Amino acid sequence: MSDRRPNRFFRNMTAKIAAVPMILTALCVFVGGTVWTIVHSFTDSKLLPRLRWDGLDQYERLWNTNRWIVSIENLLIYGLCSLILSLIIGFVLAALLDQKIRFENTFRTILLYPFALSFIVTGLVWQWLLNPDLGIQSVIRGAGWIGFTFDPLNNSKIVIFGVLIAGLWQGTGLIMVLMLAGLRGIDQEIWKASRVDGIPMWKTYLFIVIPMMRPVFITTLVIIASGIVKLYDLIVAQTSGGPGISSEVPAKYVYDYMFQGQNLGQGFAASTMMLLAVLVVVIPWAYLEFGGKARG
Amino acid sequence: MADRVAALSGPQGPRPRRRFSRRNIIIYGTLAVVAFYYLLPLYVMIVTSLKGMPEIRLGNIFAPPVEITFEPWVKAWAQACTGLNCDGLSRGFWNSVQITVPSVIVSILIASVNGYALANWRFRGADVFFTILIFGAFIPYQVMLYPIVIMLREIGLYGSLWGLVIVHTIFGMPILTLLFRNYFTSLPEELFKAARIDGARFWGIYFRIMLPMSLPIFVVAMILQVTGIWNDFLFGVVYTKPDTYPMTVQLNNIVNTVQGVREYNVNMAATLLTGLVPLVIYFVSGKLFVRGIAAGAVKG
Numbered sequence: 001m002s003d004r005r006p007n008r009f010f011r012n013m014t015a016k017i018a019a020v021p022m023i024l025t026a027l028c029v030f031v032g033g034t035v036w037t038i039v040h041s042f043t044d045s046k047l048l049p050r051l052r053w054d055g056l057d058q059y060e061r062l063w064n065t066n067r068w069i070v071s072i073e074n075l076l077i078y079g080l081c082s083l084i085l086s087l088i089i090g091f092v093l094a095a096l097l098d099q100k101i102r103f104e105n106t107f108r109t110i111l112l113y114p115f116a117l118s119f120i121v122t123g124l125v126w127q128w129l130l131n132p133d134l135g136i137q138s139v140i141r142g143a144g145w146i147g148f149t150f151d152p153l154n155n156s157k158i159v160i161f162g163v164l165i166a167g168l169w170q171g172t173g174l175i176m177v178l179m180l181a182g183l184r185g186i187d188q189e190i191w192k193a194s195r196v197d198g199i200p201m202w203k204t205y206l207f208i209v210i211p212m213m214r215p216v217f218i219t220t221l222v223i224i225a226s227g228i229v230k231l232y233d234l235i236v237a238q239t240s241g242g243p244g245i246s247s248e249v250p251a252k253y254v255y256d257y258m259f260q261g262q263n264l265g266q267g268f269a270a271s272t273m274m275l276l277a278v279l280v281v282v283i284p285w286a287y288l289e290f291g292g293k294a295r296g
Numbered sequence: 297m298a299d300r301v302a303a304l305s306g307p308q309g310p311r312p313r314r315r316f317s318r319r320n321i322i323i324y325g326t327l328a329v330v331a332f333y334y335l336l337p338l339y340v341m342i343v344t345s346l347k348g349m350p351e352i353r354l355g356n357i358f359a360p361p362v363e364i365t366f367e368p369w370v371k372a373w374a375q376a377c378t379g380l381n382c383d384g385l386s387r388g389f390w391n392s393v394q395i396t397v398p399s400v401i402v403s404i405l406i407a408s409v410n411g412y413a414l415a416n417w418r419f420r421g422a423d424v425f426f427t428i429l430i431f432g433a434f435i436p437y438q439v440m441l442y443p444i445v446i447m448l449r450e451i452g453l454y455g456s457l458w459g460l461v462i463v464h465t466i467f468g469m470p471i472l473t474l475l476f477r478n479y480f481t482s483l484p485e486e487l488f489k490a491a492r493i494d495g496a497r498f499w500g501i502y503f504r505i506m507l508p509m510s511l512p513i514f515v516v517a518m519i520l521q522v523t524g525i526w527n528d529f530l531f532g533v534v535y536t537k538p539d540t541y542p543m544t545v546q547l548n549n550i551v552n553t554v555q556g557v558r559e560y561n562v563n564m565a566a567t568l569l570t571g572l573v574p575l576v577i578y579f580v581s582g583k584l585f586v587r588g589i590a591a592g593a594v595k596g
Contacts, residue, residue, distance in 0.1 A: 014498035015417035019425070022410040022473065025466050026425045030432035033443035040442075049442070093330065096323055109579070110331045112586070113338070116578035118527030120544045121571040124551050125337040128344065128560060129357070139356040169334065177586055226434050233529040237548055254438040259534065264442065271438040282434045 034275065041268035049264055058269035068270065071248040074160045078249070079228040081164050082171070086224055087217070089168065090175025095205060097176070098183045108180075112173035119170065123237025126166035127153065153239055156246030163238055163247060170234075171227070175220055182216030183209070218285065225281045229274055250274050345369060345565035352560050368559070372566035377556070378549040379538065385566050388546030392526055392573075394457060395542055399464035400521045404514065407469055411476025412502055416488050426473070433470035441534055448535065455537045463531050468524065472517055479513040480506060512584075519581050523574040543570050 044054040062068050093111060097104055114122065129135050132151035140148045152162030186209055194204040210217070232251035239247040250270060258267030340357050345368050347361040355362075374384040381387065414422055444463060445454060453459035483506070491501045507514075532542040541549070547570045551563045578585050 012417050012419040015413040016419055018409045018498065019413045019419075019422065021406045021465075022413075022429060022469065023425050025469050026428040026432065028447070029440060029444065029466050030428055030435060033440040034435060036443045037439050049446075093327075096327055099323055101323060101327070105582075107327050107331060108586075109582070110334050113575065113578055114334060116523055116574040116585070117571045118529065118544050118574070120527075120529050120548050121567050124547070124563065124567045125341055127551075128564060129337060129340060131357075131560075134352065134560070135357055139358060142356055169337065173334075222434075229436050233544075236529070237552070240552060251436070251438055254441075255530075255534075258442055267438075267442070271436065271441075274436040275439045278434055278436055282431070286431075 037268050038272050038275075041265065041272045043265055043268075045264040045268065047262045047264070054265065058265045059273075062266060062269045062273070065266075067245050067248055068250070068253055070245050071250045071253050074247060075228070075231065075249050078160050078164055078167070078231065079225070081161070082167055082228060083221070083224055085164075085168055086172050086175045087220065089172045090220070091179045091210075093172070093176040094179035094183055097180055108177070111176055114170045115173045117170065119233035120237040122166050122170045123163075123234045123239075126162070126169070127238045130162055130165075154243060156243045159239055159243065159247040163234060166238055167231070167234055171224075175224065178216060178220050178223070179213075182213045185216075186212055218288070222281065222285050226278060229278055341564045341568050341571075345372075345561055345568055347561050349559060349561060368561035368565040369569070371559070372550075372562045372569055376550045376562055376566060378541075378546055378553070381538075385543060385546060385550065385569055388541060388543035389569070391536075391540050391546075392543040395460055395464075395532070395536075395540075396522060396525045398458075399461045399468075399525050400518060402461055403465040403468040403472060403521055404517050406465055407472030407517070408476045408507075408510075408514070409502065410469070410473040411478075412480050412506055414473070414477045415480035415483075416501070416506075417498065426477070429470045429473060437467065437530060441530075445534070455535070455540075457536075457540060460531060460535045460540075463535055464521075464525050464528070467531070468521055472521070475513065475517055475520075476510075479510055483509060515581075516584055516587050519577055519585050523577055523585075526573050 040049050040051070041058055042054060042056070043050060044052050044057070097107060101107075130137075130151065130153045132138070132154055137148060137150045140150070152158045152165075190208060190212070191204070194208060199208075230251060231249050232255065235241060235247055235249050235252055241248045241252055251274070254267050254271045254274065257263045257270065261267075336358075343360055344352065344357060346364045346366070347355070348363065348365050348367070351362060372384060373386050373389075375382055376384045413419075414426055444466070448454040448459045448462070453462065487505060487509075488501060491505050496504065526542075527544060528542065529544045529548070532545045536542065536545075547566055550566055
């Protein structure tokens with residue numbers, strides 16, 4: 001028997017063959033593709049990718065391009081606002097739904113349905129609602145308040161907040177569901193104890209429940225953050241980057257340079273910067289989340 | 297006397313809270329306002345799509361239609377123009393169907409086998425690949441867009457339907473593999489061991505034991521994928537040609553076209569049509585949908 005013992009490589013052979021798509025995806029696309037893009041971001045690729053070394057020129061050009069700076073600023077404003085607001089709104093809504101209320105399912109269904117819609121649909125609806133001539137502004141003006149102005153999509157200073165409104169409408173439902181799951185995971189004894197001690201409800205939430213929900217908050221944070229970097233469809237649908245370049249975002253910069261501007265090197269450099277931004281968020285999280293566990 | 301009897305036979309336990317306490321008014325009031333805000337865009341979409349253009353220009357967007365017309369819907373479906381094509385969103389709809397159906401099937405099959413191999417047939421290095429896969433979920437798509445263009449071109453699938461199917465399979469793999477791995481790990485291991493003792497092999501166990509036991513998780517994965525792929529825009533615009541554009545891309549082209557008079561009612565009908573598939577799935581599937589989207593958040 002022992003001489004027929006299969007060698008190590010052939011053990012679990014079927015499983016290994018079955019996992020080939022996964023291995024290919026992990027190695028060729030995720031690792032290979034990323035490395036390929038990073039390497040080519042140091043070249044002067046234009047219409048076609050080529051390996052002619054260009055040092056950090058692409059990055060220098062990138063950071064000297066006004067449109068990129070605007071994109072980064074927009075992403076920072078949008079990201080920060082959407083992070084804070086969706087965490088707060090999501091948590092408050094979850095806390096409200098957690099009060100053993102009637103019609104909980106109805107409310108949850110209503111708050112979550114926008115999440116089923118695509119960013120394109122979201123962007124187009126809000127483009128229509130925020131239409132200055134026929135949308136909310138004109139309705140309120142028509143109701144008698146002549147001086148009322150609310151046209152974020154035509155005002156380059158606040159256009160990103162117009163996008164934010166739509167983004168929050170689409171995404172807070174998800175945060176609410178995640179928070180609700182976190183709240184339901186809290187031991188009910190905590191509530192009884194705090195009630196016995198006469199601690200007001202808001203204090204219990206702020207000083208006991210929220211700290212207990214730390215893992216939920218961190219996971220939610222990572223989900224929101226990785227979604228923010230991908231912000232693209234919403235901008236395309238709602239503003240197309242306008243007015244002018246005032247609502248451009250990095251993901252759109254990458255797409256436009258890669259597939260329309262025929263300036264691949266810029267696209268690669270910009271996407272590498274996006275990757276860097278994600279790593280800044282994900283690596284500390286992964287370290288806290290998994291590194292800590294490994295050390296016991 | 298009579299009400300004492302009634303009181304005794306009535307419900308027991310502590311007296312219920314007053315229905316109109318200040319607390320309840322605040323809770324229900326806030327929720328009602330929020331629900332109103334969330335429902336408003338859907339309402340506006342519906343009423344706008346049922347109005348004629350003159351009514352839209354004169355009236356206010358929140359007003360219900362005076363004269364209901366379904367013409368915008370017909371026009372959006374069959375006549376709306378993108379570029380030179382004037383055959384409406386129907387083309388995009390069928391493209392999306394052709395993209396979504398194979399993508400969902402292929403991605404779920406591959407991911408479920410991955411999850412099964414990771415949960416029950418751990419081989420050396422499996423965890424490394426899995427970790428890369430999960431990290432891959434966080435890499436911005438933009439980083440991998442062009443390398444995939446090259447790969448697809450090399451195998452001759454760039455711009456074709458099956459190329460897009462591969463792309464959806466790749467990008468759906470991290471979350472789906474995680475979903476299936478966690479589910480298969482939670483199944484009792486004795487089942488797996490018993491099947492092995494009875495002589496079942498990799499595929500035998502997968503098809504005869506794992507698959508029949510995990511229908512719910514397959515439904516969750518399906519909901520997740522159908523909505524995700526139907527709503528995709530970026531991959532559609534990068535990896536397909538105008539003739540095979542999915543519905544979202546075509547919708548955006550119809551609405552954000554620069555030439556011609558803007559027909560808001562047709563636009564809103566088109567938008568609703570595109571949103572209809574995921575909305576129906578959402579309202580029908582209910583709790584399963586929630587489970588699907590929460591799947592990414594629940595840690596293994």
